[in-house]
Amino acid sequence: MTTDPTLADLADRARADRSRPAYGHDALITCDRLVRVFSADGVEVQALQGLDLLVRKGELMALVGASGSGKSTLMNILAGLDTPTAGAARVAGQDLLAMTAGDRLRYRRDTVGFVWQQTSRNLLPYLTAAQNVALPLRLTGRPADVRGIRARRRARTERVGELLDLLGVADCRDRRPHQMSGGQQQRVAIAVALVNAPDLLLADEPTGELDSGTAEQIFAAFRTANESLGTTVVIVTHDQAVASEVRRTVAIRDGRTSTEVLRRTEVDAATGREAVVAREYAMLDRAGRLQLPADYTQALGMRDRVALELEPDHIAVRPDDTDRDTSLDR
Numbered sequence: 001m002t003t004d005p006t007l008a009d010l011a012d013r014a015r016a017d018r019s020r021p022a023y024g025h026d027a028l029i030t031c032d033r034l035v036r037v038f039s040a041d042g043v044e045v046q047a048l049q050g051l052d053l054l055v056r057k058g059e060l061m062a063l064v065g066a067s068g069s070g071k072s073t074l075m076n077i078l079a080g081l082d083t084p085t086a087g088a089a090r091v092a093g094q095d096l097l098a099m100t101a102g103d104r105l106r107y108r109r110d111t112v113g114f115v116w117q118q119t120s121r122n123l124l125p126y127l128t129a130a131q132n133v134a135l136p137l138r139l140t141g142r143p144a145d146v147r148g149i150r151a152r153r154r155a156r157t158e159r160v161g162e163l164l165d166l167l168g169v170a171d172c173r174d175r176r177p178h179q180m181s182g183g184q185q186q187r188v189a190i191a192v193a194l195v196n197a198p199d200l201l202l203a204d205e206p207t208g209e210l211d212s213g214t215a216e217q218i219f220a221a222f223r224t225a226n227e228s229l230g231t232t233v234v235i236v237t238h239d240q241a242v243a244s245e246v247r248r249t250v251a252i253r254d255g256r257t258s259t260e261v262l263r264r265t266e267v268d269a270a271t272g273r274e275a276v277v278a279r280e281y282a283m284l285d286r287a288g289r290l291q292l293p294a295d296y297t298q299a300l301g302m303r304d305r306v307a308l309e310l311e312p313d314h315i316a317v318r319p320d321d322t323d324r325d326t327s328l329d330r
């Protein structure tokens with residue numbers, strides 16, 4: 001049984017709320033009730049409907065979801081290419097709703113790198129791999145701490161060489177995109193996206209145009225970027241193989257984050273063998289709203305209303321059986 005809170009209880013609660021750290025205070029990406037509405041020909045489409053997402057610095061994670069669920073809309077916002085209609089979005093301490101055109105340009109140049117699905121969209125066709133990777137450095141006059149044109153050019157060549165080497169495409173340095181395979185082009189594209197040392201690397205279906213063997217190499221390149229350079233990586237993918245290789249996969253449904261799968265490596269105490277254990281979680285928003293996976297609710301015929309019971313260590317959610325009870329009463 002619950003009793004009504006006293007005034008002193010309410011004052012204590014308000015004090016506790018004020019001293020609690022703000023939502024996402026320690027995250028690299030914070031999306032808080034993010035909304036994006038598109039209007040076309042008088043019709044409104046709510047692509048994002050109050051999406052919450054936190055991504056910690058150094059994570060490598062995948063975003064999945066049915067076609068039209070809002071993945072690309074979210075990626076375009078995080079890339080600084082589109083602005084949300086409402087809510088809050090912060091990346092590396094920058095407020096994506098309050099940026100001037102100049103802030104946005106600097107954000108795209110310094111904070112975030114992007115790899116698109118279409119290999120042709122990532123690279124300039126008339127430049128070699130090395131020239132493509134060097135371009136963002138030239139446009140930003142980097143490395144800024146090296147004095148003298150020649151010394152700077154040498155430093156650039158060195159950085160480009162290191163990145164192509166790290167991503168396993170050093171042999172492509174003097175080739176133009178049409179002289180490389182799709183997989184090589186995507187690895188060079190990752191080097192272009194990384195060359196200005198962004199905090200965040202975003203990739204929208206980067207393996208969509210590639211066969212599974214090549215897709216594996218591309219995924220390995222993202223893992224290398226994450227592990228060797230500490231870059232936070234968010235990949236939108238339909239590729240189940242990619243989604244099952246990352247530690248965290250977040251599913252988007254109808255413009256909201258719905259469930260997420262976390263994978264941990266566990267060691268069997270008896271055999272000493274390592275195994276990856278995956279567990280599915282539902283998202284609980286700050287108002288306490290929970291979205292149950294459609295396959296769970298369908299399996300138990302749950303609709304409109306469910307029965308809840310608070311147990312000492314869990315909450316039971318059962319199909320609504322009031323109709324049956326009432327018919328028994330009659």
Ligand SMILES: Nc1ncnc2c1ncn2[C@@H]1O[C@H](COP(=O)(O)OP(=O)(O)OP(=O)(O)O)[C@@H](O)[C@H]1O
Pocket residue numbers: 038039040045046047065066067068069070071072073074
């Ligand atoms: N510029 C736009 N104008 C109008 N509607 C848009 C626009 N961009 C996206 N939408 C709509 O917003 C919704 C979400 O689209 P979005 O491209 O983000 O989905 P997605 O999950 O990336 O899909 P896919 O996997 O097919 O790429 C869809 O209903 C789409 O039609």
